[in-house]
Amino acid sequence: MNFSITTKKIAANTIYQLLGKGVSLSITVLATAIITRAYGKFGYGEFSLMQAWPALFFIIADFGLNAIAVKDLAEDWSKASKYFANLLALRLFLSGILITVSAIALVFFPYSQGLQLGIFLSLLLILTQALYATLNVFFQVKHRYDLSTIGYVGGYLIILASILLLSYSKADVMWVSFSYVAGGMLTFFLNLFFIKRLGVSISLKWDPKTVKYLLLSSLPLGLMFIFSQINFKGDSILLSVLPLPKKFGLSAEESVGIYNLPFKIFEVALVLPTFFMNSVYPVLVTHMNEGRQRLKDTFSRSIKFLFFFGLMAGIFGILFAQLAVNILGGAEFMRSIVVLQILMSGVVLYFVTQPISWLIVTLGKQSYLPGIYLIGALLNLFLNIIFIPAYSFYASAIITHISELIVLIMLIIALKKAWKAKYA
Template structure:
């Protein structure tokens, strides 16, 4: 199978799984926000945010290191997996103790601490499930990744909704996450052990040290990323209380749900980019150029559409109780298309062995975000957190673009800037003057946007060549995107 088709199939598997998962997750969170009181939903959102920051310490960047190294040498999978598993176990236990101490030192109430402890157990289990995902992705077999993700959300949503409608409250609701994730870990183990790994307890302490050393730049980059992604929620909890956390989380979680699009795309091309860095640098540059263009074309109308439909989205799904979330969603919407590009450039740096530059960029961005939040949140609350998130993403884009231009390729994005803006303007006119309901206006706005994109001849000959390779049956002998 040609590289184009393999990437396409993997994107389809991952995007289908992410779409189903995000829809189910969205449904679950909407009902959680509606059924739980705002304070309880705020506690749950705080627990998720804090756990997402802490779990990065348990992972330490090992997942992404495994994808890159196993993609380059499939025979190393057994050695990497078992040693990485032990390293993760140690760091997970240490981090769990750290979370317990931190919550008690900061004086959080007992009910909040209980919810965090429960969600943290869920995140520990998920970090080991993610280790199996790394193997599936390194072998470019995203079907198994997709299968497990769909099963997880079907089970979690079913049980979670039952718990919510039965009135069991936030603590029991949190336990459903542990049950669903533990079941997925067992399934992932059986798939991996039958198809990819011969799990044997052959530990190598020196190799474990090398894993930690190699993974550290990845890990610190993700720690910094988690800080600027979720620290706003944590600081809102401390400065403004659980109700404002709930208001902000409604808007922020909607934005994060949309980010499954670049996540899926980049996860599909990351192993290929890592391999091409060693074997075909021109093909790597080609993938980067086209990916930058496609993610911008897709991301910009999503930002624009979310801004103009924010009021209808919030009221339709969450009700009048969360109208305060509208302005936060409008501000956050503008960071979406920038985030699409930042995902690509961040993983691009990792694929070309520039993870130290990625780590520096993420670290600088985390510091920038914390400073902005400290300035804005005490006086502006939810709006301040949203403004900080927007300017933080711009800051990260500048750093990533500089390093990718220096170490791989200088992409002149001014060449593709104008036509998607014109198409977005046409889409806005349709949204404003059509008077249609939300269910119809979203897909029809997309049709208007892409119709203008094609009319303006935004896609070039090689773009159609890629589409042709995807659609034509049969294999292409040359394993290159350029042929």
Template sequence: MKRISIFKNFNYNLVAVLVSNAVFAFGISILSRKLGPVAFGEVNSFIAFIAMFLPLIIHGSSTYYMREYSKNDNEEEIKRFFNYTLLLFILLTLVFSIFFTFSKMYEISMLAKIIYVILICFSQAIDLQWVYRAKEATQKIAICLSVTSVINLCLVLVFLPVMTPEIYLYLVGFTKVLNSVLIIIVEKSYRKYFTFIILSFTSILKFKPIKGFFPVLILSLSGLLNLVYIKSDLVMLSYFGFDLEAGYYSSAYTIITLVFIIRATLLSVLMPSLIKTYNKNIFDFQERLTVYLKVGATLGIIVTGLIYFSNELIVSILFGQLYLEAIPVLNILLIMNLIVFFNMGLSASLVAIGKDKEFLFATLLAATLNIVGNFIFIPYFNMYAAAITTLLSELTIIIMSLIILHQGIYDINIVKVFIKNIIQFCLFGFIAVFITVVEQQYLQDTLNVYILQIINSIIFVSIFMFLILISKKITKPEISLLMRVYK
């Protein structure tokens, strides 16, 4: 694979994300109307429940082996990746199958639940996207993601007349596996990778030890805990009997999830070069970290402002008038979304410097805060409690990340670098919000609400970008850093 610049990698990934998000949004829009808030909330609660445990397969393994592969380009890391992920695939499939055999947690059919678990866990176990990201050559990921997204939409449309939660789960599981298989097939070494998969199953049956198992498990637990306090909201709303609110919350969080995909894509593109610079030159590391913080802040504020000023329009288009009750929760989650974007450079840095155990403790603290808060407050404040506890959990993560990095990197004042960049961008965001709100007061009685929201969004982004340009907070050398390939 030919290594390309961060900018080109991001562009390829952005195209794929836009295609997949557009297709996903259209499919969800159709599905939410077909099923209604209660059934829509249940199927998303089930998906969220399974998703909480998927980091045990893919999060730690992809992060750890990408970090090792970025250092030495050794394909043995790919073999070790399969050894770990396929073992976890087998274990999780067995655990979930036993659990759903005796549990009546969801009204979805037993067969659909088990088949979905098998498909989704296997798709994660053979997902080699991290290899392309480590090699900083993500064109093929973009192509595969776009193709499978379109296939998924076509299948949704074909089965729409008879759509049920069970059929939807089959379609999602199938397209996830298809995407992972395509990513392997489009690489020249695909035969070698399939051989690795077969050898890994053989190795598991012989109970051979897996190199790097415990470091990977620690990273996986961090990812698990992170998803626990994100996905457990839906599960707990259903558990306490707030099925309608679970539907509203699911619609709001679906919008945030679409944004998270952009953030996750950008993070995965930035991480390999951050790992390389940290291991070679600490000053190059600081330079890149500063740029990544600025990029994260810029995208976070733009996306948050766009959704906030057009929230009614977005909810109406995606889910219909029945879901407008989700807007207050969506606005709370938007603040959480902004914090997640601010934390992007910090999360990548923690991986780069190998602070896996410390990050596990941070996510454990955040997950505990979320779960305890949900158990105490959801019975009284339903979906609003879920949104606020998730926001507080993300604040905990960013504070702990700063503490860990400050103690782990002595040559750079991480806290100073972070605060200096984030506060300046937040100030520009507040100014843009203030001017947009003032403009809204003058126009709200004369324009249709949807037209007004479109105008507000355009004005907000224009003002924010204008302030960045005239202040030169993102310089030409920083832009060129994103354009060149790091050797």
């Protein structure tokens, strides 16, 4: 593949994803400002928990299936229609299990009846996210994120319209959260129409052998995603149930709101490495087949690019933290400023771990990843349980970076081992 053509494809598809995220981010900023002002710290804290519960399982519903499917379809597109039916069947099955288990677990948490109902309704986001991920396989392989972006933006426009209407009418915050389910379903149906244009036949005829192959092949990545998500999202749940320092004078819901506002901004910063690697991963697979040096050059350029922009994002985030919090949350969220500065100070770590992880997958050594992320998740949970009662959300922000740094060190060691095994 010609270098300039490859670069253009990566750039174009990254830009399409960023454009979509730019629209969704603008809507998220507006929605957050509306919700924080219409419902206050307590209401926004409840909304955050309604979103945090399903978000904990988003990447688990993916279970690494996309990585395996993209790798296979990049080598043989004729399997596209067959993979659609089997991926859809697997995702529906996994989503059903996750929603059921989450709903049962929810009963044992000390939440109000209204909050429990709101979380239960929002658990359907697990399904909509799984459907979105299923269709993105085909856009990723064909480098047609322009089509995916149209569906994504369409869903977010529905979300914004719903939030404006519901907030104006003072509807319960649970319905504000549920509007994301409606937006997700619209995105799915739009993108379903678009993949037909790519030549994918829509079929529900699944094959047990293919399902078994996909499930077993994705198991290491699936476990990695589970542990990674616990590492990344578990602190919000712990903040809602652990005892908190009385000196802050905040309830559990308010503390979650104070933490989740800056964490949303932090997550926005992470879309660049995510979208960039979505575009680069199929190229890494192709370049590995073309030779060692070709793969090495592509990876080197990718990680240098992400490291530089990670540093820039961190500096920018620290400098403009107060402005961002003032715009999104207002005077009630002043404590969020320091939390955001802590989070953005370590954002470069996440820009670097992504390309290393995907190179390990490209080399066929994804079995190294579950153990690494399990250690990171256990460390994160252990430290949060110890330090949240004394330092609340400030501890969670710092611990997020500590666990990611440990993960990065282990990933570097694993990559050296994987590279040596492939090219020794």
